Amino acid sequence: MKQVTLLGVSQIGASIGLGLRAEHARKYRVVGYDPDQDIHAQAEKIGAVDSAEWNLDTAVRDADVVIISLPVTRAYEILENIAPYVSENVTITDTCSTKRSILRWAEDILPQHASFVGGHPLVKADATGRDEPSPYLFTQAPYAIIPHPRSRPSAIRDVQEICTDLGARPLFMDPDEHDSFSAAVEGVPAFVAAAALNAAADSPSWHEISKFVGKDFVSMSQPMANDPAWVNGMASTNRDMLIYWLDQINLKIAGIKRVLENDEEVEDPDGPLADMLVNAWENRLRLDLGIQPPPPTSQQQPERMPSSGEATASMLMGGFIMRAFRGSKDKDDPTKYDRRKL
Known part of the structure; x- marks a missing residue:
């Protein structure tokens, strides 16, 4: 029987414990x-653990696998504190959302x-925004x-085995790739939520504005319900990647602002504002349906050019009828927005 020691037992750590004990207690x-x-x-x-240890050295001393599930700002201190006590051939892993720093720290500190x-x-x-631990949190996730170049093959197998025993799908990644992707979909949403929430809350009218808060604002600001330490x-630990993706967000925001300042583009149902909103709607729907976008190396279908008949019809009948014509062609594709609604 392997001993797995969880250092940090809030939602993620406790869910790992519940998942391993529910399906693999022996x-x-x-x-x-x-x-x-x-x-x-x-x-x-x-019941997330078989036993709870109040002393860190005792918790890790006999562990075959140690899982650090605390904010990455605590990881350096934790690695320093456990280094003298970990057993021979121990596997140490983490659940932090950045990897380059903790991999460097592990190399410098661990025996x-x-x-x-x-x-x-x-x-x-969770759609409800709750963060209770669950043994099924990782199912199909x-x-x-992210192995270190010096990771033993047996240690990589240990982590992969725990991953599959939790019902998750292993995804091997490079640390730079991981940190860029994590910044895009975890870090940036948190900072955008913080900016939007603080912009509204700093308004002298926030007392009245807060009465208008509905599900959209609550959902958008949900990342800031998490512990700010995370x-x-x-x-x-990931400033460069965050700055890159925040720059991309700023470009999109600047583009929206430019369009809003142009009356014709705002009112054009085939204009850049409509395109932006439709593309976002379609991308979100594909996420909800679990449809993976094609890799960038795949052959993309070229945009269909209008036939001579369609071009003539557009000149004679106007854009509205042609949008209806094009909309009918996409009616069997659930991920395509019907632009006739615009």
């Missing part, structure tokens, strides 16, 4: 530790007999695995 013994005594006690109460493999479960948010950790 395979794993789960030990839990958390610096927050309330979270520590709650994990034991809900030669320990092997570090980066990990990051890419779970989708991608689980990024977001701050992304900022301190």
